[in-house]
Amino acid sequence: MWEYTDKVKEHFMNPRNVGEIEDADGIGEVGSIACGDALKLMFKLNDKKKIEDVKFQTFGCASAIASSSALTEMLKGLTIEEAGKITNDDIAEFLGGLPKEKMHCSVMGRDALEKAIGYYRGESEKVKEGEIVCECFGVTDIEIKRAVTENNLKSIEDVTAYVKAGGGCESCHEKIQEIIDSTLGNSVPEKKKVPEMTNIEKIRLIEEVIENEIRPMLKKDRGNIKLIDFVGNDVIVEMRGACANCGTSQFTIKNFVEDKLREHVSHDLNVKEV
Amino acid sequence: MKPVYVDNNATTKVDPEVLEEMLPYFSEMYGNPSSMHSFGGEVGRKIREARERVAALINASPEEIVFTSCGTESDNTAIMAAVNTTPFKKHVIITRVEHPAIKNMAEYLGKNGYRVTFVPVDGKGRLDLDYLYQSLSDDTAIVSIMWANNETGVIFPVEDISRVLHERGIPFHTDAVQAAGKLSVDVQKIKADMLSLSGHKIHAPKGVGILYVRKGTRFSPYMIGGHQEGGKRGGTENTASIIGMGKACELAGKHLEEESTVVAKLRDRLESEILKSVPSTIVNGERENRLPGTTNISFEYIEGESILLMLNELGICASSGSACTSGSLEPSHVLRAMGVPYTAAHGSIRFSLSRHNTDAEIDFIIEKIPPIISRLRDLSPFWKQGRGNK
Numbered sequence: 001m002w003e004y005t006d007k008v009k010e011h012f013m014n015p016r017n018v019g020e021i022e023d024a025d026g027i028g029e030v031g032s033i034a035c036g037d038a039l040k041l042m043f044k045l046n047d048k049k050k051i052e053d054v055k056f057q058t059f060g061c062a063s064a065i066a067s068s069s070a071l072t073e074m075l076k077g078l079t080i081e082e083a084g085k086i087t088n089d090d091i092a093e094f095l096g097g098l099p100k101e102k103m104h105c106s107v108m109g110r111d112a113l114e115k116a117i118g119y120y121r122g123e124s125e126k127v128k129e130g131e132i133v134c135e136c137f138g139v140t141d142i143e144i145k146r147a148v149t150e151n152n153l154k155s156i157e158d159v160t161a162y163v164k165a166g167g168g169c170e171s172c173h174e175k176i177q178e179i180i181d182s183t184l185g186n187s188v189p190e191k192k193k194v195p196e197m198t199n200i201e202k203i204r205l206i207e208e209v210i211e212n213e214i215r216p217m218l219k220k221d222r223g224n225i226k227l228i229d230f231v232g233n234d235v236i237v238e239m240r241g242a243c244a245n246c247g248t249s250q251f252t253i254k255n256f257v258e259d260k261l262r263e264h265v266s267h268d269l270n271v272k273e274v
Numbered sequence: 275m276k277p278v279y280v281d282n283n284a285t286t287k288v289d290p291e292v293l294e295e296m297l298p299y300f301s302e303m304y305g306n307p308s309s310m311h312s313f314g315g316e317v318g319r320k321i322r323e324a325r326e327r328v329a330a331l332i333n334a335s336p337e338e339i340v341f342t343s344c345g346t347e348s349d350n351t352a353i354m355a356a357v358n359t360t361p362f363k364k365h366v367i368i369t370r371v372e373h374p375a376i377k378n379m380a381e382y383l384g385k386n387g388y389r390v391t392f393v394p395v396d397g398k399g400r401l402d403l404d405y406l407y408q409s410l411s412d413d414t415a416i417v418s419i420m421w422a423n424n425e426t427g428v429i430f431p432v433e434d435i436s437r438v439l440h441e442r443g444i445p446f447h448t449d450a451v452q453a454a455g456k457l458s459v460d461v462q463k464i465k466a467d468m469l470s471l472s473g474h475k476i477h478a479p480k481g482v483g484i485l486y487v488r489k490g491t492r493f494s495p496y497m498i499g500g501h502q503e504g505g506k507r508g509g510t511e512n513t514a515s516i517i518g519m520g521k522a523c524e525l526a527g528k529h530l531e532e533e534s535t536v537v538a539k540l541r542d543r544l545e546s547e548i549l550k551s552v553p554s555t556i557v558n559g560e561r562e563n564r565l566p567g568t569t570n571i572s573f574e575y576i577e578g579e580s581i582l583l584m585l586n587e588l589g590i591c592a593s594s595g596s597a598c599t600s601g602s603l604e605p606s607h608v609l610r611a612m613g614v615p616y617t618a619a620h621g622s623i624r625f626s627l628s629r630h631n632t633d634a635e636i637d638f639i640i641e642k643i644p645p646i647i648s649r650l651r652d653l654s655p656f657w658k659q660g661r662g663n664k
Binding site: 002009012013015018029033034036037038039040057058059060061062064065136137160164167168248249250251254255 | 358361386387494575576577579580583584587596597603604605616617620652653654655656
């Protein structure tokens with residue numbers, strides 16, 4: 001169960017300003033049913049150009065409803081300029097904080113507000129700028145960069161919590177990490193260059209790794225290993241001692257022996273049993 | 275506020291009779307059943323009785339019962355035993371709607387050189403048997419198919435499947451965690467080589483599970499240790515819980531008929547009343563062939579967590595397949611495998627009943643659901659729009 005603050009619960013159970021405004025000056029719609037949450041925000045200005053009325057409709061979880069309700073309360077009486085300065089953090093703070101996994105609800109509020117202001121200013125709906133990084137939730141590199149900068153996000157998990165990117169199939173995780181690294185000014189570590197080795201050098205190195213890294217571990221379980229041959233990229237080994245008739249020896253070979261050799265010798269090695 | 279507990283597929287109340295049977299085995303009769311003194315030996319005798327009671331529930335013999343720590347351990351053990359005893363076979367078959375204990379284990383094997391087949395289901399959650407049978411090969415180390423689904427309650431034809439696999443000589447495991455105590459589970463009829471049960475789903479405590487291993491099945495222990503459980507599972511026995519599990523199985527056998535009469539009736543009434551009073555509501559999964567106490571209902575255009583929290587305010591405990599409740603951003607893998615549209619998947623609620631639920635509780639839920647749903651729909655930007663499209 002999520003740990004919501006009393007204020008989140010209160011705004012969820014008694015949301016303020018639910019509904020629609022017929023002749024709204026600003027309308028902002030974000031999210032979709034597929035994404036799991038969506039918000040439609042509308043406001044109307046008075047003759048002093050201050051927000052007089054504001055209404056919302058939200059599809060989503062308790063924190064999405066509470067964030068929307070909070071935002072409408074915050075907006076009343078503000079000028080457009082003042083409203084434009086509200087950040088997602090301000091919304092979360094107003095509610096006494098949100099669970100990290102739910103920060104995207106406050107981001108949704110901010111995004112809807114931005115769209116509504118854009119609508120008021122007559123800016124045509126912007127075509128999504130940037131390149132889509134997360135296909136599952138349609139999040140672009142620009143959106144991720146912005147979330148990272150504004151909230152000082154440091155991990156993929158953080159990015160997922162704030163803008164949902166990376167929360168689906170996870171195939172974009174590498175790209176998100178690159179964006180985090182470059183945005184926060186970390187130098188992207190260069191991929192370790194493995195110098196080309198001759199076969200003889202490889203065999204020597206394999207023997208060395210077996211001797212120093214692999215055999216001592218196997219011996220702890222009263223097992224042993226012998227290098228039989230090296231053909232192409234296949235390292236042929238024989239499992240001895242307790243390993244020879246151990247039910248999990250296939251796992252040892254694939255998960256331990258092969259991993260060690262790939263790490264220290266070459267990533268394209270395959271370990272096979274005689 | 276006394277909770278109205280309709281989340282029995284998640285866990286159940288320990289039956290008072292079970293608790294009573296367990297209590298002496300904490301600080302009075304705390305001996306180790308393996309000890310040579312009669313103080314421990316007496317506990318050993320009680321464990322033998324528990325083993326017999328479990329065996330009786332599923333029509334097995336006591337030597338075929340292995341006590342574990344939970345359903346997940348039983349599931350993991352079954353898969354690893356099959357895989358480790360036939361290391362030359364590199365293919366595993368499961369379904370797309372398995373519990374994470376099987377699904378994530380299979381995915382782990384998939385990352386370690388195994389080919390994994392995920393048998394699909396149709397829109398009603400029914401298994402594609404042709405797909406299953408066509409996937410079988412001489413390379414298949416194990417087929418693991420759940421007896422009944424935890425989210426929808428849909429029952430798979432494990433008897434037919436077990437017969438086909440038995441003839442082909444392919445090891446078959448079934449996760450019967452949700453089926454036990456609700457349906458008749460008879461290993462003489464269902465030719466499974468291994469079968470998992472969990473204590474806390476049948477009114478025993480959490481922390482105890484069962485793996486049934488048919489005599490003659492190739493096996494290697496997952497928990498390596500002492501001679502306990504006939505060498506099939508090391509570790510000093512969780513004596514009190516095992517004894518509780520024995521009692522729970524005895525009670526499950528006694529109350530089995532109530533499930534298909536009393537509990538099914540409560541569920542049917544809850545379901546039909548909700549469908550009658552709330553528009554745009556869909557039952558997920560085949561309604562005919564289903565666990566007696568389970569109903570999975572989608573309330574379109576609203577989100578499950580909101581519904582759960584509103585129910586929670588009234589003391590009603592249920593669960594949801596929505597993304598927000600799982601901590602992930604995607605709705606339940608079971609509903610997605612069934613192709614339930616997003617408009618419905620995010621708003622799915624599972625009510626799972628037990629023999630401890632009452633008519634009054636069901637009345638209470640039937641009364642409280644419609645105002646909650648219409649309140650949330652009034653908040654939703656899709657409600658008017660969605661209905662307009664219809």
